[in-house]
Amino acid sequence: MDDLVYTRATSIDEALSLLDRHGSKAQLLAGGTDVVVGLREGRLAARVLVGIEALEGLREIRVDGGDLEIGAGVTFTTLAGDPLVRELAPALAEAASLVGSPQVRNRGTLGGNLGTASPAGDTFAPLLAHEARVSLLSRDSRRTLSIDKYLTYRQATCVERQNLIDRVLVPIPREAAFRSVFVRLGRRNALAVSRMNLALLVAFEAERPVRARMVLGAVGLVPVLVDGAEKEILTERGNELVRGTVGCAAAAVAGSLGDRPSAPYKTRAVESLVREGLRRCGLID
Ligand SMILES: Cc1cc2nc3c(=O)[nH]c(=O)nc-3n(C[C@H](O)[C@H](O)[C@H](O)COP(=O)(O)OP(=O)(O)OC[C@H]3O[C@@H](n4cnc5c(N)ncnc54)[C@H](O)[C@@H]3O)c2cc1C
Numbered sequence: 001m002d003d004l005v006y007t008r009a010t011s012i013d014e015a016l017s018l019l020d021r022h023g024s025k026a027q028l029l030a031g032g033t034d035v036v037v038g039l040r041e042g043r044l045a046a047r048v049l050v051g052i053e054a055l056e057g058l059r060e061i062r063v064d065g066g067d068l069e070i071g072a073g074v075t076f077t078t079l080a081g082d083p084l085v086r087e088l089a090p091a092l093a094e095a096a097s098l099v100g101s102p103q104v105r106n107r108g109t110l111g112g113n114l115g116t117a118s119p120a121g122d123t124f125a126p127l128l129a130h131e132a133r134v135s136l137l138s139r140d141s142r143r144t145l146s147i148d149k150y151l152t153y154r155q156a157t158c159v160e161r162q163n164l165i166d167r168v169l170v171p172i173p174r175e176a177a178f179r180s181v182f183v184r185l186g187r188r189n190a191l192a193v194s195r196m197n198l199a200l201l202v203a204f205e206a207e208r209p210v211r212a213r214m215v216l217g218a219v220g221l222v223p224v225l226v227d228g229a230e231k232e233i234l235t236e237r238g239n240e241l242v243r244g245t246v247g248c249a250a251a252a253v254a255g256s257l258g259d260r261p262s263a264p265y266k267t268r269a270v271e272s273l274v275r276e277g278l279r280r281c282g283l284i285d
Contacts, residue, residue: 004039008051012137012166015052019162020139022048028164029053030073031107033100034116058111058166061085068170072111077102079110089170091126091180091199098122098184111165117154124151125199125217126182128225133169138162144169151222175203175210181280183273196266198249200277202233209233214277216249219266220256227252233283242284246271 006029009015019026027046029035030053038044052058058073061082068088070079079085079096086093099105099122113123114134127147134150136143139162145153147168180201196218203211214229228251232244249270257263278284 004047004049006049006051008054010054012052012055012057012164015050015055015164016137016139016162018048018050019164022050023162026050028115030109030112030115031075033104033108034112034118052164060167063088063172066172066174068172070110070168070170072109072114072165072167074110076100076105076108076110080105088172089126089130089180091129091182091201092123092170094182095122095126095184095197095199098182110168114150114154114165114168117151119221120195120218122182122184122197122217125197125215125223126180127168127170128215128223129180129199129201129213130170131213132171134165135167135169136163137166138164148222148225155221173201173203173211176205177207178203179281181277183276183280185269185273195262196253196269196273198270198273198277200281202281202283209283214245214249214274216252216256216270216273219253224252224256233278238284242275242278245278246274249274 007018009018025047027035027044027049029049029051035044052073055073058071060071061074061084062069063084068084076096076099080093099108110123113121132147133144134147178201182197182199184197185195199215201213202209212230212233214226215223216226217223226248228248229245232241232248236244250267253267253270254263257266
């Protein structure tokens with residue numbers, strides 16, 4: 001790490017210029033909870049760290065039109081406690097509250113979670129349940145990708161280093177009422193990453209479910225929208241609902257993990273996540 005240079009960007013434009021100028025040698029540094037570990041372990045080859053942790057413009061949370069806009073530099077601690085996030089994307093606030101330890105939550109950011117895009121990242125299932133979009137800047141362009149496209153693209157290409165995520169857009173559900181929850185299966189050690197997690201969003205009209213998105217995280221490189229779960233939630237009740245949604249979720253786990261060693265365990269363990277998600281969305285007792 002001897003020849004590593006740290007430069008603190010004073011604006012988003014300056015950060016983009018530095019990324020552009022140093023190309024593959026440059027790496028953004030937000031909270032550093034992944035970057036510092038990666039450098040210590042020799043996994044990252046960066047020679048120029050572009051510090052963006054001081055950029056106020058990346059820390060805003062606001063409602064704009066039909067979206068909740070969350071700056072990429074918002075920490076997990078802020079996400080977990082922010083009234084707008086808790087009201088409009090409760091599963092995301094809950095996921096953030098369960099990340100790592102207080103130290104990691106105080107420094108780690110939403111943009112850093114997306115930048116690393118670890119298969120076990122805790123924010124992705126809630127973001128996919130809420131159909132979030134990721135806004136990416138480079139020196140000469142702005143693109144907005146759906147979260148699933150972003151993650152697939154990130155896994156395939158490692159995203160060009162010249163990209164900076166400035167914010168995440170979470171659509172505000174248009175229905176009269178909704179619930180969204182996050183359930184995580186992990187070792188009870190505060191520093192263990194999720195073994196598997198589930199986010200469930202259910203929207204209601206006149207107290208009846210009219211839309212639902214069940215997503216499983218940490219069951220492969222990218223989170224999976226559970227096929228068939230919405231139909232079960234809109235049409236079934238009680239034991240039939242549990243049986244149907246657990247079946248859909250188990251099929252999604254099996255389809256995503258194939259013959260990986262964790263598949264038999266996760267295919268069975270998903271039942272407790274689904275039951276807990278349904279119960280907390282008020283669909284079963
Ligand atoms: C002890 C420990 C426990 C952890 N527990 C969890 C956990 O329970 N759940 C979980 O999901 N994660 C966990 N993590 C991982 C880590 O905390 C998260 O991934 C965090 O979100 C990273 O954010 P950061 O701001 O620290 O990112 P950094 O380390 O600064 O950056 C991470 C990556 O993202 C890039 N990046 C940062 N900001 C941007 C941006 N705005 N645009 C584009 N790229 C960007 C960086 O270049 C780098 O590649 C843990 C880490 C540690 C060390």
